[in-house]
Structure formats: structure tokens, C-alpha cells
Amino acid sequence: MRKFVVAVVGATGAVGEEMIEILKEVDFPISELVPLASSRSAGGTVEFGEKEWTVSELTEDSFSEFGVEIALFSAGGSISEKYAPYAVEAGAVVIDNTSHFRMEKDIPLVVPEVNPDDIFDWRNRGIIANPNCSTIQMVQVLKPLQKYGLERVDVSTYQATSGAGKEAMEELGNQMKDFFEFKLDKSPHEQFPHQIALNVIPQIDKFMESDYTKEEEKMIFETQKILGMDLPVSATCVRVPTLRGHGESVTVRFADEVDADEVRELLRVSPNLIVVDEPEESAYPMPVVATGKDETFVGRIRSDLYDKRILHLWIVADNLRVGAATNAVRIAQKWIEEQV
Numbered sequence: 001m002r003k004f005v006v007a008v009v010g011a012t013g014a015v016g017e018e019m020i021e022i023l024k025e026v027d028f029p030i031s032e033l034v035p036l037a038s039s040r041s042a043g044g045t046v047e048f049g050e051k052e053w054t055v056s057e058l059t060e061d062s063f064s065e066f067g068v069e070i071a072l073f074s075a076g077g078s079i080s081e082k083y084a085p086y087a088v089e090a091g092a093v094v095i096d097n098t099s100h101f102r103m104e105k106d107i108p109l110v111v112p113e114v115n116p117d118d119i120f121d122w123r124n125r126g127i128i129a130n131p132n133c134s135t136i137q138m139v140q141v142l143k144p145l146q147k148y149g150l151e152r153v154d155v156s157t158y159q160a161t162s163g164a165g166k167e168a169m170e171e172l173g174n175q176m177k178d179f180f181e182f183k184l185d186k187s188p189h190e191q192f193p194h195q196i197a198l199n200v201i202p203q204i205d206k207f208m209e210s211d212y213t214k215e216e217e218k219m220i221f222e223t224q225k226i227l228g229m230d231l232p233v234s235a236t237c238v239r240v241p242t243l244r245g246h247g248e249s250v251t252v253r254f255a256d257e258v259d260a261d262e263v264r265e266l267l268r269v270s271p272n273l274i275v276v277d278e279p280e281e282s283a284y285p286m287p288v289v290a291t292g293k294d295e296t297f298v299g300r301i302r303s304d305l306y307d308k309r310i311l312h313l314w315i316v317a318d319n320l321r322v323g324a325a326t327n328a329v330r331i332a333q334k335w336i337e338e339q340v
């Protein structure tokens, strides 16, 4: 089997580390791993395939120097903006986890369970975008429901601190520690606009002209692009003091009445979804259940009390895996199928 030179840009970050772990788990056909990060981490090492690979500083020449064929980017939007074109120029396909290219018309935005064939549009620009973490887990569930005629989606999210990166997780940890030392009021907050420990913050990213936040707009417009329809969506994105695993309370309105039992059975057989829905046993998806998993968990599936065209669901997935690294690796696997 052909093997590939794979670069992970942001290899030392929350998503990058998970990406390398998943590449190991799926036995990805790698001839050479190229971990790239900033000068801060250069010289460190990453274990992969019984070997240690040295982290190099990302430069304009990194991709041509190492002969990179697949470049998995997760080091921030401005890094992708600047360096993805160098990777493409060096002949690599870029799979980008940041929001930078997602809404560009000629860049495919892909969730393999939903719009796998869009991957082939990578030939336009050499770049495939990975959607926002909250979008991925929601569209995986909406896709099978599309057959009932989606009319509108309203979602409120409960997003873990790891969604904002490693330092954000550390900030929660430090504030928890300060709480037990009775000095939470003096604990610094740099990663979030307010204290996150023992709090919830109804703001993720900056506010836009629409009065929605950028994160909320991502969920709205990315969902429409991936599903290929002008679906009315409204989102309220909230940061909660958990470490890993985003929760979503989703309300969907359909063209006709839908039966919750039928939906439960349909979702049970849909790809990479696990239905956990036994309320009498207090069994439903939770971040602690989804952490470290590559599936999206759905539960609390119920019809609206007043309108049988409306269904309510609760969705949880590991944001670092399903919402980022797993999706990117699945895209890469699909891309490889086309090459061999």
C-alpha cells in the first residue's frame, strides 16, 4: 500500500496531539510524519510508529523541504491563511481545521458522513476545510433527518473549554484550584471574557453585526453549506466549565409530523451515531460518555408537546475528536481512496 508524507501543523496543540493519536489508532499509511509548530516547541519530539519525530518550526519552506503530501492544519486561522498556500504549492493537499477557508465558494467544507463527495472539489484549490466542532456533530444528526423535510433548526450549545485550546483548559484548572484556596475572585482570566469556573458564558468568539457571535454564525452558515440547503438555523453558543465534549440542545421543525420512535431507530443505524436514550435508566449522552470517542451521541429524543412536526434532541460529541481531528483524518482517508 502506498504511504504518504503527512505534516501536522500545530502538532503540539489540543487538536494536533489528538490528530497524531488518531493517525496511530487508524494505522494511517504514513511513510514520514512531519510535526510542525512555532519556534516555542521546535526541537521537542512526538512519538509515532515506534519512532520519535522531531517537531520543526513551521516556515514557508517546510512543505517542500520534507516533500509533504498531506498537510493537516490546526494552528489558527492566520497560520492557515499564510502557510496553506505554500503547502499547496509544494504539491500537498491541505485539510484545514481552522475557520479561515470554510465559507469560500471553491473550498469544499466536508463531514464525511454527510457530504463525502464534496471532497473531490479539493482539486479546485488543493484545500479541504473541516467545519466548526459544534457544526460537525449537529449535521451528522441532521443528515439522516433530511428525508423528513427539514424546515428550521434552533440550537443551544454547551461547549467545553478545550474548544478554545490547551491554555483555555489550563485556565479552568487554575480557577478551580483558586476556588479551593478561596481566591477565585483574584484568579486571572485571559482565555475567556469572564471567569469560567462555576460560571457559564453566553459568548464564544466576538459579536458580529447581526448580534449573533462569530461561533453562532459559523454554526448557521456552515450547516447550510454542508447540507446544501437554505435551512433557517438559529444558534446560541455557550461556554461551560467542562474540559471536553460539547453538548447541544437541538430543536428541529419538519414539513410533516414525525414519530420520535421512528427517528430513534433511524439514528441508531446512521453512520457514527450512537443513540443513548433510556430516560427511565437516566441514560442519555453526556460529555463524560463522549470523551475520547469517535462517535456522536444522541438522546432525549422527543416530540414537542404542542406541535408534532417539532422534535427535540440532545447531542454530545468529543470536540477534539469528532469535532476536529477524527473528521480531518476521515477526510484524509477518503482523499487517499481517490489516489490509489
Ligand SMILES: NC(=O)c1ccc[n+]([C@@H]2O[C@H](COP(=O)([O-])OP(=O)(O)OC[C@H]3O[C@@H](n4cnc5c(N)ncnc54)[C@H](OP(=O)(O)O)[C@@H]3O)[C@@H](O)[C@H]2O)c1
Pocket: 009, 010, 011, 012, 013, 014, 015, 016, 036, 037, 038, 039, 040, 041, 042, 058, 074, 075, 076, 077, 079, 097, 098, 099, 131, 132, 133, 162, 163, 164, 165, 166, 167, 319, 320, 323, 324
Ligand atoms: N479545540 C477544538 O475543539 C477545535 C475544534 C475545531 C477546530 N479547532 C481549530 O484548530 C486550531 C487549533 O486549535 P487548538 O485547540 O489545538 O489550539 P492550541 O491548543 O492553542 O494549539 C495551537 C497550536 O498551534 C501552534 N501554533 C501557534 N502559533 C504558531 C505559529 N506561529 N506557527 C506554527 N504553529 C503555531 C501551537 O504551537 P506551539 O506549541 O509552538 O505554541 C500549537 O501546536 C484553531 O484554529 C481552532 O479554531 C479547534
